[in-house]
Amino acid sequence: MSQEQLNKDAFTRGKPMPRQGEAGGYDQNWYPIALSRDVREGEVFGTEFLNGRVIVIRDADGKAQVLSAYCRHLGADLSDADVVGGKVVCPFHKWGYDASGQCVETMTGDKPPEQARLFKFPTEESWGVVWAFNGLEPFYEAPHPDMMEEDADFEVEFNHMTNVDHFIPYSNSSDIQHLRAVHKIELEVDPQNVERWPGRMRYTQEMTMPGMPPMTQTVNIFGTNCLVFEGNMMGRHLYNMSAGKPLPGNRTLHTMMAATAKSTGAPGEDEMVKAIIQQGLAFGRQLFEEDDMVMRSIRFRQDTLTETDRMLMTFLRYVREFPRTDIACDMIS
Ligand code: FES
Ligand SMILES: [Fe+2]
Known part of the structure; x- marks a missing residue:
């Protein structure tokens, strides 16, 4: 191979992820x-x-x-x-x-x-x-925590806009390097231990946040636009869901939901349930805000990845293979 070719290869960036709305439309989420x-x-x-x-x-x-x-x-x-x-x-x-x-x-x-x-x-x-x-026939269930809605207290809000395709913020939970660098969260996760269904993935991770004991968290990924974390707070189960809606111009509006089991009405429990839900929402907001500076200007490409990026690779492969459609595009524009 010529020196010029070697030089050129060294300065070739990796494959861009196909933008939403191009190359077959939008993910069928x-x-x-x-x-x-x-x-x-x-x-x-x-x-x-x-x-x-x-x-x-x-x-x-x-x-x-x-x-x-x-x-x-x-x-x-x-x-x-x-x-x-x-x-x-x-x-x-x-x-x-x-x-x-x-x-x-x-x-x-x-x-x-x-x-x-x-x-x-x-x-x-x-x-x-x-x-x-987005399609004619859903092939997975609409996102949900692993509990019945009628057994839960929850709060939901649309509260964050990012100027990138939805899969980019939702690749974050698989991006172990950024969790450490941006959010100061240590994670242990085994990419071999990912359960897969059509339109869905689930895995368990050990998470340590600053000043907190390690906790086991289950991560449910629905489609390419939704994460549901299942963890513990103050001895109760807490579910954090965020999901993105693609908007014209490759922007994404995120909705966030925090849920825990309904209060039994025991003394102080109502207040505790409210506090847990508020903390869950605040945690979600904090993650988005900490990512904001990068999300504003990133030109996302799957480029040179390393060993720690194995989970991210798994997610990005899943995104590349995800079915898309433009069936509604002409009718809504
Ligand atoms: S009825 Fe004419 S534009 Fe709607
Ligand atoms: Fe993040």
């Missing part, structure tokens, strides 16, 4: 679209998602539905629509859509064209969040 409390009966909640916009409504049974936001007539944004008689009525020429996304009436009495149908995402609502699956 369950994405947090809205907080349940923001989606009210008889109203339309419009919000950015993927490369465009969606609306969230409640059907006659109160079930949340996520639909593409642009009217199939001339493209008015249905975020500004009224709900009249259970129908989403376009603010422009007043075409009416039912909760399945089908246009069922026009103001003039013209027959609604059959193709006047909005894209309807598979939708679920749990843990205070309305989730939409």
Whole structure:
């Protein structure tokens, strides 16, 4: 090999990770679209998602539905629509859509064209969040802690924006070097001991935070955009979930949730449960804030990795192999 080639190889950076929205669309994940409390009966909640916009409504049974936001007539944004008689009525020429996304009436009495149908995402609502699956057929469960929602006290909020694709912040828990360097957390984890299912991974790690005794933590990864940590605080089980929603321009809005078993009402327990939930949320916020400076300017590439990066390699391989789709992209933009 010529010297020039050797030099060139030495100065070639590693493979860029394909950006979301390019190369096949977006990962086929369950994405947090809205907080349940923001989606009210008889109203339309419009919000950015993927490369465009969606609306969230409640059907006659109160079930949340996520639909593409642009009217199939001339493209008015249905975020500004009224709900009249259970129908989403376009603010422009007043075409009416039912909760399945089908246009069922026009103001003039013209027959609604059959193709006047909005894209309807598979939708679920749990843990205070309305989730939409990017695709036609979900192949894993919407993210959740390993406990029943009715047995839990929890709090949820959308509270952090990063200007990078969602998988980058969610590669953080596998990035052992950064945990030490940025968050001062020591971790022991065996990349051989990762359980895998379609769209999901789980492993256990020994974590030591400054001034705290070591704790065993279970890490659940749902899709490429969600982490659920299961650990202990003040002798109770604490679940921390964060999940990212991709927005136009390769930004990501993160929702965070902290949950623990409901208080039994024993003296002082209500206050303790509240305090644990607040500490869980504060811990999540702190991790995002400590990463902020790097996340603002990173040009992410899987470049020269070392032994300590084995867990990160496992995660990045999983991301590269994750199915994508652009099935909804044209309808929501
Ligand atoms: S653009 Fe919606 S009815 Fe014409
Ligand atoms: Fe981090």
